[in-house]
Each structure stands twice: as C-alpha cells, then as structure tokens.
Amino acid sequence: MLVHKPVLLKDVLEYLRCSEGKVYVDGTLGEGGHTEQILEKSYPTGKVVGIDLDNQIIERAAERLKKFGTRVYLVQGNYKNIKQILAEIEISKVDGFLLDLGVSLFHFQNQERGFSFQLDAPLDMRLDKKNPVTAARIINRRGEKELAQILWQYGEESWSRRIARVICSYRQKSRILRTGQLAEIVVSAIPAKFRSKKIHPATKTFQALRIEVNQELKGLKQALEDIADVLKPGARMCVISFHSLEDRIVKRTFRKLSHAKESDDFYCSSSPRIKILTPKPIVPTEEEIRDNFRARSAKLRVAERC
Numbered sequence: 501m502l503v504h505k506p507v508l509l510k511d512v513l514e515y516l517r518c519s520e521g522k523v524y525v526d527g528t529l530g531e532g533g534h535t536e537q538i539l540e541k542s543y544p545t546g547k548v549v550g551i552d553l554d555n556q557i558i559e560r561a562a563e564r565l566k567k568f569g570t571r572v573y574l575v576q577g578n579y580k581n582i583k584q585i586l587a588e589i590e591i592s593k594v595d596g597f598l599l600d601l602g603v604s605l606f607h608f609q610n611q612e613r614g615f616s617f618q619l620d621a622p623l624d625m626r627l628d629k630k631n632p633v634t635a636a637r638i639i640n641r642r643g644e645k646e647l648a649q650i651l652w653q654y655g656e657e658s659w660s661r662r663i664a665r666v667i668c669s670y671r672q673k674s675r676i677l678r679t680g681q682l683a684e685i686v687v688s689a690i691p692a693k694f695r696s697k698k699i700h701p702a703t704k705t706f707q708a709l710r711i712e713v714n715q716e717l718k719g720l721k722q723a724l725e726d727i728a729d730v731l732k733p734g735a736r737m738c739v740i741s742f743h744s745l746e747d748r749i750v751k752r753t754f755r756k757l758s759h760a761k762e763s764d765d766f767y768c769s770s771s772p773r774i775k776i777l778t779p780k781p782i783v784p785t786e787e788e789i790r791d792n793f794r795a796r797s798a799k800l801r802v803a804e805r806c
C-alpha cells in the first residue's frame with residue numbers, strides 16, 4: 501500500500517513557523533505525514549495534538565509517530581468539536597492549527613472501506629464507524645429528488661437528475677450494495693458521447709456521496725470560527741482544501757473573521773479576529789503535482805490570529 505504524501509508540506513511548515521515548546525493541532529491527522537514533520541521542526545519540546553475521525557488510520561499514524569513519545573497526543577474525534585477536545589485535555593490556546601480536508605490515499609486504497617469505484621467493495625464510505633449512515637443507506641433510501649440534489653450540490657454533477665432517476669429505477673429490482681454496482685449504474689446513466697475521457701464517469705457521484713456520508717461541509721464554517729478562538733495571538737491556521745465547495749467556505753469564513761464587526765453601540769463593536777496571510781490561495785508547484793498527482797487540486801489558505 502502506498503503511503504499518503506503530505507500535500508504542500510513545505511508551505512505548511514513555513515507558515516506554521518514550527519518551533520520548540522509550542523503546541524500545534526493537526527485536526528485531520530490521517531497517516532500523520534504533516535504531524536511527523538511538525539514534530540521534527542519543533543524538536544525537542546514541540547507537541548502536536550492529532551485528531552482524526554477514523555480509528556483505523558489513527559492506528560497507522562500512532563505506529564509512525566511512536567518515536568516522538570509523549571510529544572504527540574492522538575484523539576479519535578471530529579475537529580468540529582475542537583473546543584471540547586482541547587478542554588478535555590486541559591489546553592486552552594494553541595500555537596498553530598492545520599486542517600488538510602477530505603480523505604487520505606489510505607481510504608481509497610483500502611478496498612473494504614468502499615471509497616473507490618475502482619475496487620469492488622461494500623458501499624460504505626464512513627470515516628467514523630459509529631456513524632449509522634453508510635453510502636448504501638443513502639443510495640437505497642433517499643428519494644430521487646434528494647439524491648439528485650446531493651449529486652448536484654456535492655459533486656457538481658451535471659447529470660445528477662438522470663443518475664438519480666436510473667438509481668431509483670434500478671433499486672426497484674434489486675438493492676445497490678456494492679461500489680462496482682453503483683459505478684456501473686452511473687456509467688449507464690450518462691450517454692456514451694458525453695462520458696468524460698479524462699475522469700471516470702462515477703468520480704463526481706462518489707465524491708458527492710462521500711461528502712454526504714461524512715457530512716464534510718456541514719459545520720466547517722463554525723469549526724473555522726472555533727479554531728480562530730483557540731489560537732493564541734499571532735498563531736496561525738493553515739487550511740488545505742481539494743475542491744471548490746470547501747475552498748469557498750474557507751475563503752468566505754476567513755473574510756468574515758478578518759472584518760471588524762460594526763455596531764452603532766461603541767461597546768459592542770469588535771476588532772477583526774484574524775488577518776488573512778494568503779489573499780490568493782497557495783497551490784502546488786508543477787514539480788509537486790508531477791510527484792504527487794493527488795496534490796493537483798489542493799489550495800492552501802492561511803490566517804493569523806490578531
């Protein structure tokens with residue numbers, strides 16, 4: 501199995517200004533690629549709290565990071581609950597925060613997790629196994645209109661309504677339980693002459709389902725506001741997104757937090773919470789994309805706590 505390569509690593513490390521004695525949070529730990537380097541750069545006393553929804557990937561990260569001993573603290577949880585997670589370990593403010601949104605290469609390669617349309621597996625896609633909503637449940641139970649809306653909203657799939665119609669008529673005959681089955685249904689729903697040659701026709705449908713199963717966009721705005729609250733003055737947050745839906749939320753939330761709240765009442769006016777350090781997002785170099793194709797759509801935005 502290939503190991504996930506941390507994206508925009510050099511930029512993240514530069515912006516976080518990792519140094520000894522500081523405490524960082526990696527809200528999307530994955531296999532620990534970014535965390536490992538943050539710990540190297542903040543040697544010998546820097547610490548990282550690593551959070552991930554997925555227990556299985558935390559086990560892999562724990563193995564990779566065990567050489568750092570107590571400098572790393574791993575939590576199975578949702579970065580959207582950051583205030584509660586930090587309160588439980590009695591940390592009130594941190595020196596830097598990283599979010600590298602989405603899923604890891606580990607998830608696509610791990611057949612039984614059901615993220616990939618290239619590997620036939622149960623239609624699952626849950627990052628957190630405690631989540632009762634699998635991709636199969638969505639595909640088999642949601643109404644045609646709602647399915648079309650999910651595919652359109654989270655996949656920007658222009659054939660959303662047609663795909664939803666074909667899914668609903670198929671499931672009258674038999675339940676859709678496997679990734680391979682769904683991939684074939686999607687291909688059959690898109691007329692041959694309109695099928696993209698560059699990307700698999702099921703790519704957008706699978707992305708949309710994954711976002712819906714894991715509620716990836718819901719609560720992202722509030723999470724960014726909460727992260728701004730737990731940063732020490734001068735501390736920075738780095739957010740890497742992989743599609744325009746995520747990036748739009750990050751851009752707008754940063755903009756909102758960087759504006760002073762106006763009020764007629766002098767005592768209610770408040771100053772900006774963050775300063776935006778990347779008016780335009782940082783994107784990977786051609787060299788990085790050549791080396792790591794998955795990085796091609798990454799965008800990094802950075803803000804500093806005022």
Ligand SMILES: C[S@@+](CC[C@H](N)C(=O)[O-])C[C@H]1O[C@@H](n2cnc3c(N)ncnc32)[C@H](O)[C@@H]1O
Nearest residue numbers: 506528530531532533534552553578579600603
């Ligand atoms: C792109 S990967 C991170 C890769 C990591 N930076 C590295 O270099 O190895 C994103 C990770 O975030 C996790 N994740 C997604 N949504 C999450 C959430 N709401 N809370 C915590 N972890 C989440 C996924 O399980 C996945 O492991």
